[in-house]
Amino acid sequence: MNEGNRSWASGAVPSTPYKDRAKYLSTTGFFPETLEIHWLSVINSMVLVFLLIGFVIIILSRILKHDFNHMNDDEGDENPEEENGWKIIHTDVFRFPNHRALFCSILGVGSQFLSIFTGILIFAVCGMFTVHRHGSLMASGVILYAFTSCVAGYMSGRMYRQLQGEHWVWNIILTASLFTVPFFLIWFIINSFAWAYGTTQALPYTTVLILAFMWLFVGFPLTVLGGIFGKNWAANFDAPCRTKNIAREIPQVAWYRSSLVRMLVGGFLPFSAISVELYYIFSTFWGREQYTLYGILMIVFIILLSVTACISIALTYFQLAAEDYRWWWRSIITSGSTGAFVFFYAVFFYFNRSKMNGTLQTMQFFGYTLIACYVFFLMLGTVGFFASLRFIRYIYVNIKMD
Structure with missing residues (x-):
């Protein structure tokens, strides 16, 4: 159509309906171009899982079967000096760890984050998080954290009762603040700098007050309530072996059996299963x-949880075979060391893959990454401990002792 010196054309322009835009974005752009890489990474990780499960089931079962047969054949022999390896420390392997309040708090908060991650993934697979629901993932995480505080309190109180802890109030306070206090300190520093820079990324004081009230009137009370249920409903610790009053001396081990080597192995293999993702x-x-x-x-x-459990069982067995019964804290630290590898990868990503710069971006990246790695430590350390505990109960309940 012409009008004077101007001309224009009109017509229908095809567009994607609003309700189908999320589906359109998921089938174009960044991820579809690399979908084969995703599946290749998953296949490689599954192969690693099968190899580790095969190692734990076949190799360890053969070793344990040989040990069981040897012990049962020599049942009439009363000379304890002929025993060696994991069998000789049966009177020390269930000796309770030091710093029980902190130990149980880690297990409680780790169980809580395991529940949070599971819930978020279920919501995500069901389609609750789309590009048009801005902030829905973060909001779900905050709500789940508040309402799963009862899980942390219950698991921490239950384990603390089983380990015959005496300072119950301190255990509950430590459980409630184990993640909240470090998170608040890091967030407060980052948010203060964001306020100083005048960016929109700084949360307004009203949002801060809402989050604080949610923790004070929902999260903390549920932690206390869960701790009460855990303390009152906990049964006695099920130890197949009695523990002597005097601890056994721990022999020296070679460098390749040291705690540092176990941490490197226990952290690297689970990290390798998720590195591409x-x-x-x-x-x-x-x-x-x-x-x-x-x-x-x-x-x-x-896959990550499976690899962590298998590695923890294998490393715990090798530690017990070296006549070292201090597996309680070691199982948490070696499994949780995956968080350190994630942090090292984050440093590599920041300097070699991202284009971020400036003081505020650097503080945000490393601050929130440090929180995420701390969550990895708590969650995977909890998985490693319970896997090792179940394995140790299994092997010691199947041996014959006086």
Whole structure:
């Protein structure tokens, strides 16, 4: 159509309906181009899981079967000096650890985050998080953290009661503040700098008050309530072996059996199972893309837990075979050391893969990454401990002792 010196054309422009835009974005752009890499990473991780499970089931079962047969054949021999390895420390292996309040608090908060991650992944697979629901993932995480505080209180109080702890009030306070206090300190520093820079990333004081009231009137009371139930409903600790009053001397071990080597092995193998997916998570969280492959993420999460449990069982067995019964804290530290590898990868990503710069961006990246790695430590350390505990109960309940 012409009008004077101006001309224009009119017509229908095809567009994607609003309700189908999330589906359109999930089938174009960043992730579909690399979908084969995702599945290749999942397949490689599953192979690692099968190898580790095969190692734990076949190799350890053969070793344990040989040990059981040897012990049962020599049942009439009363000379204890002929025993060696994990069998000789049966009177020390269930000796309770030091710092029980902190120990049980880690298990409680780790169980809580395991519940949170499971819930978020279930919501994500069901389609609750889309590009049009801005902040829905973060809001779900905050709500789940508040309402799963009862899980932390229950698990911590239950374990503290089983380990014959006496300072119950301190245990509950430590459980409630084990994650909240470090998170608040880091967040307060970052948010203060964001306020100083005048950015919109700084939370307004009204939001801060809402979060504080949610923790004070929902999270903390549920932690106390869960601790009360855990303390009152906990049974006595089920130890197949009695513990002597005098602890056995621990022999020296070679360098390749040291705690540092166990931490490197216990952290690297679970990290290798999620390293590829970590790149895409970092790229979307600190970039402009939207993560949409939640089904693959759930598979990777299950693989991560499986690898962590298998590695913890294997490393615990080798530690007991070296006549070292201090497995309680070691199982948490070696399994939770995956968080350190995630942090090292984050440093590599920041300097070699991202284009972030400036004081505020650097503080946000490393501050929130440090919190995420701390969560990894708590959650995977809890998985490693309970896997090792179940394994140790199994092997000692099947041997014959006086």
